[in-house]
Amino acid sequence: MTPSPLLLVDGHHLLYRAWYGFAARIFDRDKQHDRTGVFGFAALLRKAQLQHAAGHEMFVVFDSEDGAQGRVEQDDAYKANRAVEPDPGLMGSLVHIKAALDGSGVRWIEQDGCEGDDVIATLTTLARRQGRPVDVMSGDKDFLQLLADPEVRLLNTMLAEQRRYSTGADVIDRFGVTAAQWPDYRALTGDPADNIAGVRGIGAKTATRLLRDTRSLEQIPADELRPAWAGQWQDALRWREMIRLDHKVELPDELLTGTPTEPLPRAAIVLERLDLW
Template identity: 65%
Template sequence: MTVPLLLVDGHNLLYRAWHGFATRILSRDKNVDRTGVFGFAALLRKAQTEHAAGYELFVAFDSETGALGRVEQDSSYKAHRAAPDAGLLESLAQVKVALDHCGVRWVEHDGCEADDVVATLTYRARTSGRKADIMTADKDFIQLLADPHVRLLNTGVRADLRYTTGEHIPLRYGVHAAQWPDFRALTGDPSDGIAGVHGVGPKTAARLLADGRHLESVPADELRPAWAEQWDQVRRWREMITLASKADLPENLLTGLPTAPLPNAAVLLDELGLW
């Protein structure tokens, strides 16, 4: 029996942990903010307990050089994002130590964004017949839902909305999961600095991509002159949005074995001497 896989978008979860708690989690002397590592551990344990008992858990982080390839295609890619504060960076280091302590494997592969790592490991899992869930709030992963055995898990929303599958995408957006890079290139992605085509919103993009079309097959007579002039740029944006499902990652990153139950976050921080 193959063990299902829960792939965790590490920076996405850490950002949610750092910013998502109503009060800060401080060390006993009140001098050190432990919200990042505590929140990450607590949210991951909750996800395992409620959604992934018996799964293999694996966490992917962005490398410092991960975005360079996309920046070379468009200098505005993620250019608007502020540098993370020192507390968040310190939390990242603590999270990695905590994952090692719990026996949860993780990777930060030079030259790769976490998105491409997750896409590649999803591909590897599926080729060996394993189901894969991806824990994230990032919509870029919608494109991976073209495989019916892949789901997105967002534990930050109410229980009945936490899973997204490929069947949900046409109902929500009017396109199929496999068309997501085309759709997103047209409508834009402000979080990544991708502007999209002026005057093309979700409804217009869905109309242009009707009947499963991709950018190459959109009839020329459906394009305004200004859109047609921008079409080469739209294709570049699509390439940037498309995740690399065969990134050059080390072999045997995945064990194929279920991850042991994770400890309570407070107990974990005590074991690590972080209180």
Template identity: 50%
Template sequence: MTPLLAVDGHHLLYRSWWGFSDRRITSRDGTRDLTGVFGFLAILRKTHLEETPDHEIVVVFDGENAAASRQAQDADYKANRAQADHSAIHSLPMVKDGLDATGVTWIELDDHEGDDVIATLTHTALTDGRTVTCYSGDRDLFQLASDKVTVLNPARRRITPAEVVDRHGILPRQWPDFRALTGDASDNIPGVRGIGPKTAAGLLADGLHLEQLQGSPRLLQPRCQAITETWNQVLTWRNMIQLNHHIPLPRAVTTGHTTPTMPKAATVLEDLHLW
């Protein structure tokens, strides 16, 4: 079966936009900033060629109302991003046009975050007997790592279950529990006061999940009092971090066939008359 390369589209777009901050790429008349679309297509092509040449590519974008369901659980979720510079989004229509021109499949579901769609695509691919590479710098995808799924980060490092254990002292399936305790600044989840990675890993030792900690002697340590005091909130954070792999997907999101080698980014922009 053809392996799947599931790409975190928004992560790659922002990385492309800011990765060339000291050398912008513009149209010949200087009126259009093409840095985001050029970088996106160039990095995706290079990744496919060098890391996953036999894979089928599917690029996944966050929907416009993607965060709403989690913000209903906690209004502070991603609230820190409201004042961030989102200039990269102006390149999104051009990126989508570029993907269409190269025959690369992309998907965006209005009410769903890209991570959940990637989790669903991964679950479906595994059911079909396929292996999966998830391309992203978002560590929440670590929870998907298995003997059939690896996470390829922008530094071209493949995150496997063994790496998650070595670096964080937990199993991939415990990632939501771990991050609920330690926090996730990028999503504005503060975690529990006084609980760092080492303490969290110790509490979750032997593969435990949060529910198995309640009433456990492990929580009798003085520093763990904050966990019991905020128990319901910790469970809410855990549920928010946990990816949903049951998103209804349109038919034929994937073809099961290897994506042909993409043209060079400059060629695509020329064909789209963006230069």
């Protein structure tokens, strides 16, 4: 039997959407515990399945607590803009979300020492070796580099319906570089979400010009670089390696089943089953 298409879900991205994206807080019946995180996560995941992933295997990936450490060792500014502790209830929702996934038949992983992005990249590579189309559900632009494979798409359900899927062709249309060049482009222009500064004086248009003809950073002629840019070039090379996703994370065997995920229950039923009301 042909394995089903795969939907890989960026778990922490979906959690933040659930926690901050609902117009009103959702509490248990005693008004003592905020259940917005687990309710919103279950509701958004079910909606994604109904609208975009019927017949797909769904798999959720979470960041580990120390997952960013390897990149911090390369640059201690990495994600330093996220030093403010999130709402306690947000991270406290994780234990319930994982229980909800278990109860709904959705597999998930939080791999020690790994950022979820790298786990998703590795699972994408494994699935593609099996000939399976892959959709990655996230609003994180780092995943655009995975779209170098035409059978991989990025799904952002926060966007208007006609713009929710991104492909490699969309990367070229929107940014003027290929998906494979995304780490080079981002190293030049910077990534505010991860606190990567980028080369001072290089914006989107200049980066696109420097990377024309599918160049990499190493292939840009020295005479096209201003002295101030050249002085930051080693930083740019280091940032690019941080932005590149690791496709070879060591993971447990047989994480993916290849079979479609059963229809997910409504969020209210999920909370009932977990006795969270």
